Amino acid sequence: MNFDEMLKRSAENANEAMLNSLPSKKECEHKFSTKVERKILQTKPHTAQHIVYRTLKQVACVILAVLVSGTIWLSVDDTARAEFSGWVNEISETQFSYRYEGEEKDMEWDDYRPTWIPRDFVETEVVDMGTGSVTVYYVNETGTQQSWFSYTLPTDQGGAHLFNNYGMTYKTTKVNGVTADLIIANSERESNSIVWTDPDTNIIFEITAFLDEEDLVRMAESVKAVEK
């Protein structure tokens, strides 16, 4: 039996152990606040996506798609769509996402780092996904707040940058003259983010940190190519 087959069998036992470690329904009854209960029960299951819905969604996505770095609106024209390539910002009920659409570029690229970081930031880890996405993690001196800087090449493999759309305010600003998106948490207990693209390379950058708007922009504007 290979490892994957063993895993399948044992995952069942581990799952059962997890379920047995949890209290019964009677032991954990909870009356949700009316506001929360109403919100939960008003959630519409998303998977009833019939043809009409999907078509409307696709059209809406194309109409709403905006290049992160600019204000180019796409037309609902097949040719234009085929020729389009860039980072598309989609805003759904649950999340903001940035996905690369279009032809992948075979490119050489630099490594990037912010040249200004807050005084109490300590770099802890650099994670290179090997797919054109690199993330640098920082913690503050007391180790209680984690922040990160990441960049992703314009490739489909690079994947998407996703942000919860819950309790967040979305607005735009400028990073070295380029339009950038700010995702500001409505609660002080959550981190804020800034996302922008380099118009020359189409690389997308993100900083998520417990910083205010001014410092996020300052850190973003300090990002430079460094030697690999």
Add this chain to the structure above:
Amino acid sequence: MIMLTYIAGIESWTDKQKFNKIYEEYGGLMFYVAKRILGTDEDAEDAVQTAFLKIAKNIKKISDPVCPETRGFVVIIVERTAIDMFRKRKRYTMSELKEATAGIAIDYDGDDRLAECITKLPPRYREVILLKYHYGYTLKEIGKMMDLSLAAVTKLDQRAKNKLRKLCEEEGLL
């Protein structure tokens, strides 16, 4: 157009019934899991609400709203949601972080030592192993649930298995 909308309405109605049943049956359990991680009623309710948005996205994959499989699935979803919410907090102590990110405390007293190792994994690794190997979700589907790109979830799966192998070696299983 009218016909399609009508059919979709029936589908939505069935899914909505399923969704409501999950809330009725497991809402309290989800709140319990979230509160153990986040500490306050308010935060726990927020986490449950966010977890239900994720469940809504996957409602079609749930055939029976009240069964052990669904119970395990919703617990994994709310655990992940609550831990992610905790990590985004601005202030916490290291001991609070350790406690919160430990997730659900699992007691294992069986004789399957590999299963025991799975229960000892950090929650994120345990979740991806269970979702993939027990619940049968693809990495793409898991990525959507966890808000991760396919590349990121593939890496997570590899790391989870590497960590598990290491644990197994330490336990003398491999």
